[in-house]
Amino acid sequence: MQNNTNKMKFLVPLISVFLGLLIGGIIMLISGYPPIEAYAALFEGIFGGSYYMGETIRQMSPLILSGLAVAFAFRTGLFNIGVEGQLLVGWLAAVYVGIFVDAPAIIHIPLAILAAGVAGALWGSVPGILKARFKVHEVITTIMMNYIALYSTNEIIRNFMLAPGERTENVKESASLASPFLQELTDNSTLHYGIIVAIVAAVIMWFLLWRTTLGYELRAVGFNQHASQYAGINVSKNIVLSMAISGAFAGIAGSMEGLGTYQYMTINAGFTGVGFDGIAVALLGANSAIGVILGAALFGGLKIGALNMQAMAGVPTELVGIVIALIIFFVACSYLVHWLMNRVNRGGKI
Amino acid sequence: GCGSSDDGKSSGGGEKKDFKVAMVTDTGGVDDKSFNQSAWEGLTKFGKDNSLEESKGYKYLQSTAQSDYKPNLNSLIRQKYDVVFGIGFLMGTDVETVAKQQPDAKLAIVDMVVKGDNVANITFSEHEGSFLVGLVAGMQSKTNKVGFVGGVNSELIKKFENGFKAGVLTANPKAEVMVQYAEDFNKAEKGQQIANTFYQQGADVIYHAAGGTGMGVFTEAKNRKKNGENVWVIGVDRDQHEEGMPENVTLTSMVKRVDQAVYEVSEQAMNGKFPGGKIVEFGLKEDGVGIAPTQENVEEKSLQSVEDFKKKIIAGEVKVPKTDAEFEEFKKSLK
Amino acid sequence: MEYVIDMRNIRKEFPGIVANDNITLQVKKGEIHALLGENGAGKSTLMNVLFGLYEPEQGEIFVKGNKVVNNDPNIANSLGIGMVHQHFMLVDKFTVTENIILGKEPTKGGKVDLQTAAKEVQALSDQYGLRVDPNAKIEDISVGMQQRVEILKTLYRGADILIFDEPTAVLTPQEIVELIQIMKKLVSEGKSIILITHKLKEIMEVCDRCTVIRRGRGVGTVDVSDSNPDSLAAMMVGREVNFKVEKIDADPKEAVLKIKDLVVHDSRKVPAVNGLNLTVHAGEIVGIAGVDGNGQSELLEAITGLHKVHEGSIHLRDKEITNKSPRSVTENGLSHIPQDRHKHGLVLDFSVGENMVLQTYYQKPYSKSGILSFKPIFDKAKKLIEEYDVRTPDAYTPARALSGGNQQKAIIAREVDRDPDFLIAAQPTRGLDVGAIEFIHSKLIEQRDNGKAVLLVSFELDEIINVSDRIAVMYEGKIVAIVNPKETTEQELGLLMAGGKRGTVHAE
Amino acid sequence: MSFMDILALIIPAAIVSAAPLIFTALGGVFSERSGVVNIGLEGLMLFGAFTGAVTIYYGEQFGLAGAAPWVSFVVAMIVGALFASIHAVASISLKADQVVSGVAINFLAAGLAIFLTKKIFNAGQTPVISQRISKSDIPFLSDIPVIGKLFFSNAYLTSYLAVFVALIVWYVLYKTPFGLRLRSVGEHPMAADTMGINVKKMRYVGVLLSGALAGLGGAVYVASISGNFTHSTITGQGFMALAAMIFGKWHPLGALGAALFFGLAQAISISGAQIPGLQDIPKVFLLIAPYVLTILALAGLVGRADAPKALGTPYEKGKR
């Protein structure tokens, strides 16, 4: 029976991916694109060589982190739609430290990432405080904080950090996560060391949530605030802390862009979308650390593969958006199957 | 002069058939009714003129996010396109990096100057074109008040603003120019509200350099025209006459011939004269910027003045300001 | 003999459990029929089958002689069956009237005709003596009134067969007396009633016949007049049950809890506790008797640090705990069995094991420098499960899956095991069967005998009188009298609780 | 500028930009009042905008002329409801997590709308429509002194429609049997079930109505503001509508007020750049003002909002 549950855990997403691709293929057929060729290009664009693998992994790093941010908040009963804004302030903070601080890489890189985390945490804690103190719904405040972050970071760049090309200078070499070694290894992809940061963050999230007293408190508050309060847990503190930690993950996601992929920050005309993708990644991964990594792999892979599908088979990248949406649907709906199987299995045993 | 360092090894004039060109759009997409679309039109024309096959001999890749630029550039280089264009200054850094990593590739970047011997830098003198439409606005404004709506406040859009202001003041020293940036290229409702504010305060001509936000400017102008107000919009990048229909609110447009630039650079590359490491500036002289061909709403005397100043600018008699500082200088010189 | 309800050989399974196994229940017209069984015996399930909420796997149902297939409350309604559920089915934010007419609204021009509705409700309420305020919101009215609303709902739909699932568990003694009057009135009008209750006294008082089920199986149906509480309890549990609480006399020592001139405001900023003084000594159980809403909850929340104290002081041993945080109060030696176990006692989605350390998870040995140690946690949980006979598959099962009685046992295990100087027990046996009640009472007395101070709050006067060593009567935020349980009666307590003076009782 | 001029500038602008948000937020009220979380409002609105743009364009071709936008509103409502039915099936019948399903709706709408646009127009955006809803003064009402100029001049008919629809939604939810039942299903579905109310049916209706109204919101945006549909026409308005719904405490008139508040804050922020006195404030403060004001209003005035009790929980018969 244990086996069966594990099998289901595996099977449900697998079947969902298959169904998503299948329907995507049907849509292509109907609209006159060649599905086989397109999917061949898609997979080639994900796995077909070290370059593509490198790009896929690079795409994963911020997705893992923004997924962790959403998942962490979810686990503690909060819905953080503000990952986008927290990511932006984290990005700016990382780049700021990367440009204006002088230090050897061993200190500079962690310092810049830390700055991103702290910035994201501060940004995230605002909705936390408002919720704890004034009972303001975090969904509204996080949405508002996104816009505030967008305009404020732009303004700061424009006034204090502007370089030609509507962006900041590059961060110093000592703060960069980029690696000539990795790039060479992957045939000049943009792969950088950020993925290590992301995976470490996933481990931290798991450990924090499931192995520490803090995690115990956060989960308790997430499930039942009243009982937690009766048990002497400080509910307000935990709400703020949860949003801050969630924001820290999001901020570090920003440092992936600032120190890894780009080495600078641009004046953004709109949102990056990574924060919203994080919601999908977290949900695909059922809000677990390992699930988020797998969800980010799927999401990042498909997004990168889509570029090649466009390049080789001429299929618009939006099709992959549709496929991703379908996969999310099937995963969502299969919770029912999951649950049923569990019940049946339990019944069989007892 | 377009002598290039890699004259020898690249495709010479003789091997026309094997020549392939491609471009990467920014997030606006290939049919943004703006410079991406214009670039693609240039590339398409080049392809047709040289009997290339679409998506084999010439093609584009669309980016949906900033992080797509580099993979897209790389993808085209890997498919052995002879010249790969990056459209929009946002792609500057990516073009620079890819050029460094792929010294054999030839790249071109629009609206930006980057380092690299194998990159051609295509820039435009938007301020010069904006100056001309500024003249039209200054002369045809009945209220002596005109407006400028910018997308995102940036060096590039500042060129539009300052050129425009200079043109307005040159034609009409009494005129007042209201300026506002939406800080967004995609928020039509913001464009509409800014336009509303401007018109309400008496402006009767608004020049927009704001992409999708500019659609809101058109909306507001149309509404007012329908209600009998005599207001105008000046379009940007392409001839936006159609956007003003059926109320016919487009006074004129400042066109930026990205198509022309892309075409020319492609041709030069095909002929072994790829301007790598150079800045290729398309100004009034090169017909790279100017006022739109649809001129039914432009009065004769305005057109005359446009022609005069065009000559003067080309001759270097008038130097159009690009930056705020240059504009202040220019203003002093008017007095 | 024709039965209004005839359920034959009903079988209902839930994953992993047979909740009803071949049960037969036959109810005569005009009778009050008791349904008796331990917690989890399957009573609610059987009634939910009758009401169409669950579909049975097997069995037949006849209503007024006709065989029915009843898989929808709508059908039940149309058959004249109404049910007052164990957990109320009321929309908190709606008014009394809105709740009653929901689904069968009178309209005028497409609009809900609330005037007419309120009048109808008033008429019904007058007819049966069910006092309600038609325009009050459910969240603002007492539990007793909510129950009357539930009854009105069934009557409004014209039900003549009424199911009451544990209606008295949540009522005060006065309200129970009223409810019994109402039930008698209803049967006198020709309606039939099925009553589920754990209180044998009530069965003896109002019921005509009683069907007993044990672990999903029918044990039998008896005429109440031919039986007595002991025989019913024995039928239900399968052994003799001891009703009289066995205890030696208390030996009170030093004062543990000292409350001086306490004033606590409620959510509307009105004093709910108003100048209260109380002392509880080591080695005694003090019972608080009082009608719901006289400041009991605020008093307990003030002691435990959950509610701000306005004036006065609270000392635990020699430490002042006035307005200290719940955590610090707990650390000073207080344990609390809360009144609402789902809301306040447990994190239902946590495993039983995790729930067992809800106040102590941050202490050794359950964690070290902020890292949880699961082995000690679950070792502890297993020990407690064993000791307190918590029926759960294992310590890893979510608390949600336990029955109410076992959830309560888990809470008691946790609170008592912390070895507090002072234990608060609020409604510790509400809704539990006699076996479980017996167990919990013995645990409270064991605490007392170990030299702990215990404060018991209960609406069950039986319980208060049987378990306490001293009874403090609470009325309008004050302790109005302290009585010796050996020298008082339920009548006297009832009068005091209603604000009467002691002297008047004795004078009679 | 006189104070009146400033008001005459800001208030009509607020009303104009609030209309799409009002419709969409009202849709959210229906869905969430029935107990189904609808984070997919953004997607539904987006698909409504797409549908609106396409319908108006072809309506023009078929000679519908001035009627084209109005026809497009009806079509967008139908299509919006159909699109929302995916969310309904997933979250009501298949008991999917409602947030997950809503997120999927957002991705699906964005992908499908652009994909279809490319298929239909061979371009990433629809052509610019020429038949629009246009601003006008409301006869008679606009002649009322002061008020007329502020509230009934230079405004869209759709804006008044939005206010009117909000009143209707309020009436339906709070005065009719349907509304009582819909709300009961969102508060305590089991209670509703025991009263013979079909919980699933009510929730389906709630979600479909939310799709229809959000679709209308999107179409109104196209017809009155943007004039065409591109990948960036709807970027965040649906989320703002969601925020308006919560801000308005899940009440139709509250949502209306919140949407107007957003519109007003935005109008002040935009026109502020031209208003004497506000002119000298650094631009960025004006830009973020609407969002900061919202947060302050929530923290200071509005405070806690209680969601419908059963919001987000799928209903299963007999589950406790």
Ligand SMILES: Nc1ncnc2c1ncn2[C@@H]1O[C@H](COP(=O)(O)OP(=O)(O)OP(=O)(O)O)[C@@H](O)[C@H]1O
């Ligand atoms: N919804 C359900 N899902 C799974 N199992 C259930 C469900 N409802 C009841 N059961 C099972 O059926 C058994 C009988 O439950 P039921 O609620 O009928 O007991 P009861 O006799 O009403 O108890 P109590 O006196 O505590 O009210 C329980 O032990 C439980 O295991």
Ligand SMILES: Nc1ncnc2c1ncn2[C@@H]1O[C@H](COP(=O)(O)OP(=O)(O)OP(=O)(O)O)[C@@H](O)[C@H]1O
């Ligand atoms: N969600 C659930 N999953 C599994 N089992 C459940 C669930 N809900 C209830 N049960 C089962 O239902 C049984 C009875 O539950 P119920 O809450 O009726 O207990 P109870 O003794 O009546 O408690 P209470 O005193 O609170 O009324 C439990 O034994 C439990 O196993």
Ligand SMILES: [Mg+2]
């Ligand atoms: Mg029961």
Ligand SMILES: [Mg+2]
């Ligand atoms: Mg019970």
